[in-house]
Amino acid sequence: MTSTGHQQPSQHAPELRAAARHLGRRRLFTVTGAAAVLAFATNLPTAGVAGAAEFDAAKITENPFTLGVASGDPQATSVLLWTRLAPTPYQADSGLPPERVTVHWELARDERFRHVVRRGATFAHPEFHHSVHVEVGHLDSDRVFYYRFKTGSWISETGRTRTAPSSRARVDELRLAAVSCQAYHDGYFTAYGHLAEDDVDVVFHVGDYLYEYAVDSVGGARNYTDRVLPDLFNHETITLEDYRLRYSLYKTDPDLRAVHAAHPFVVTWDDHEVENNYADDIPENSVPPEEFLLRRAAGYRAYWENLPLRRPQRPEGPDMQMYRRLNWGRLAQFDILDTRQYRSDQAYGDGADVPGPETDDPARTITGAAQERWLLDGWQASQALWNVVPQQVIFSQRKFDLTVPSRVSMDAWDGYRASRGRVLAGAEAAGVENLMVFTGDVHVGYAFDIKDDFDDPSSRTVGTEIVTTSITSGRDGVEKPANWETYMAANPHLKFYNGRRGYTTVRLGRESARADFKTVPAVTVPGAAISTAASFVTEVGDQGLKPV
Structure with missing residues (x-):
């Protein structure tokens, strides 16, 4: 990460956001200059409104499903x-x-589609770069389904998804995985x-x-000898076209396609989906x-186009x-x-x-006032046994050295300690007893006890933070990084630290939760085996990580 010094938030953010919503489609593809914001007043077309002619899908002569299929945000019905x-x-x-294409879809109870429960066309x-987002409703809760798409003579691969249990259902167990940080150029998506192939919901x-x-x-580190990637990927993403092409590169990876087809995803972004360490409308560099809001609008739009997100998440310009x-x-x-989107600029760089x-x-603030209030109100109304917060950057205190005072990350919650204090106070006020936070960002695996007072190891443990390592970012990594002893000594609430790549699985149950940190020894060569580096449990009503 690059330290750039503190910048003041733009005094013209509302006007800039409004202007970025009124960019012509062609200009959003190519322009990076400030003049573009003032030059256009035509709305970016909305799917179904622009009136594009219809293309005859029978004329598609090559497989159009090269990027696979995916599902996301499972709800009860x-x-x-x-x-x-x-x-x-x-x-x-x-x-x-630049014409619309009819795509048919099917949802079935079985992989052979003998028992189709819903079908339709869109x-x-x-x-939207010929992306398809289909929300299928009126389904039975807590069921596994299979789905596929068809256009012209082409049929996609089959995906597997599921609905969630009903809101009042007593559920004994949920199996999930947490993943983050998948830099294509740092290695293979072996994990x-x-x-x-893992058994998760x-x-x-x-x-x-x-x-x-x-x-x-x-x-990059994949060091292909059997293919040559086009030169169009060999520059930083700035425009909508850049981001769209980069998603195409990632999504042609067979392992990424396989995991999306196998499991529904719930996604949220951090910084690199647009630019490293940006804060609200403040970019990393000068x-x-x-100009940055144009880039943010491009990054957000391409993100929605390429991920399984519902209609409420569809962007409006840079928002x-x-x-x-x-x-x-x-x-x-x-x-x-x-x-990332609503935070104050990082303090002191x-x-x-x-x-x-x-x-x-x-x-x-790291969340913005509206999101913070939404979170605390949601906890007040929660009837769940576990309250889980999937988010981006380290929530717990993480000291980098043994000096007093110690250095900490200004990009994480340590740089927004008042925000963290309000969130923890809100959890206590709401009676949240089983709090779990999922985090990524740092390309290592951590397991933290969340403390009432991080500077007092004997203070009450109020939750658990599971930091999943990267899929590839940071390349191969090592099991015990050079700063391992310093970090473990400086942070008594840190129970696990591993620098390999991989993912984390969590089993939430009615009596306890179990986290398994799964790692591979290398990502710069394909085909590495997976193993469990460590396992921990935390008990309902008695938070605190214990090794298994």
Whole structure:
């Protein structure tokens, strides 16, 4: 991460956001200059409104389902199905004209589609890069379903998804996985191949699905010898076309396709889906805010186009509401956060620094006031046994050294201690007894006890934070990083620290939760085996991680 120094929030943010919503489609594809914000007053077309002509799907001569299928945000009576048509995914137009295409879909109880429960047709619109988001409702709760798409003579692979239990259901167990940080150029998505075979109900992706950095002709650390990637990937993503093409590159990976087909995903972003360490409308580097908002609008739009998200998450220019709530019967409530879009700028730069007055300024926020209130109100109304918060950056205190005072990350909740204090006070006021936080970002696996007072090891443990390591980011990693002893000594509430790549599975039960940290020894070569590096349990009503 790059420390850039403190910037003041733009005084013209509302005007800039409004202007970014009124960009012409072609200009959003290509322009990075500030003049673009003032130059156009035409709305970015909305699917179904633009009136594009219809393309005859029978004319599609190459497989249009090269990016696979996916599902997401399972609810008790509905599922969200996704695909995107891309016969030639490494071309800007994906091999299709700027015309809408009819796509048929089916949902069945069995893999052979002998018992189809729903079917229908929709349009893949060019305005959304021929992506398809189908919300299928009126389904039985707590059921597994299979789905597929068809256009012209082509049929997609089959995906597997499920509905959640009803809101009043007594559920004994939920099996889930937490994943994050999948830099294509840092290695193979081997862990996803293993997760596709793992027995989980749902996968939570907590950020950095995409990286904005250049990918060279050999795929960076993948070091391809059997293929040459087009030069169009070998620069940083800036425009809508750049982000769209980068998703095409990622989604042609067979392991990523396999895991999406195998399990429904619940996704939230961090920074690299747009740019490293941005804060609200403030970019990493000295770029005019109006130019950055154009880039943010492009990143947000491409994110929605390429991930299994429902209609409320569809962006409006540079704004997109990612925080939302899901339930798994009365066993678990999931409050999915966005700690990037509404945050105050990082104090003292966005790297590591010693906390100061600004760190504890109650006017500063990592969630924004509206999202913070939404979270605390949701806890007040919660009837779930477990309250789980999938989010992006380290929530617990994490000291980097043994000095007093110690350096901490200004990009994490340590840089927004008043925000963290309000959230923990809100959990206590709501009577939340079984709090669990899922985190990514740092490319290592951690297990933290969340303390009432992080500086007092004997203080009450109020929850558990599970930090899942990266899928590839940071390349192969090591089991015990060089700073392992320092971190473990400086943070008594840190119970586990591992630098390998992989993912984490969690079994939430009525008496306890179990977390298994699963790692691979290498990602710079394909085919590594998966193993469990460590396992921990925390008990209902008695928070605190214990090794298994």
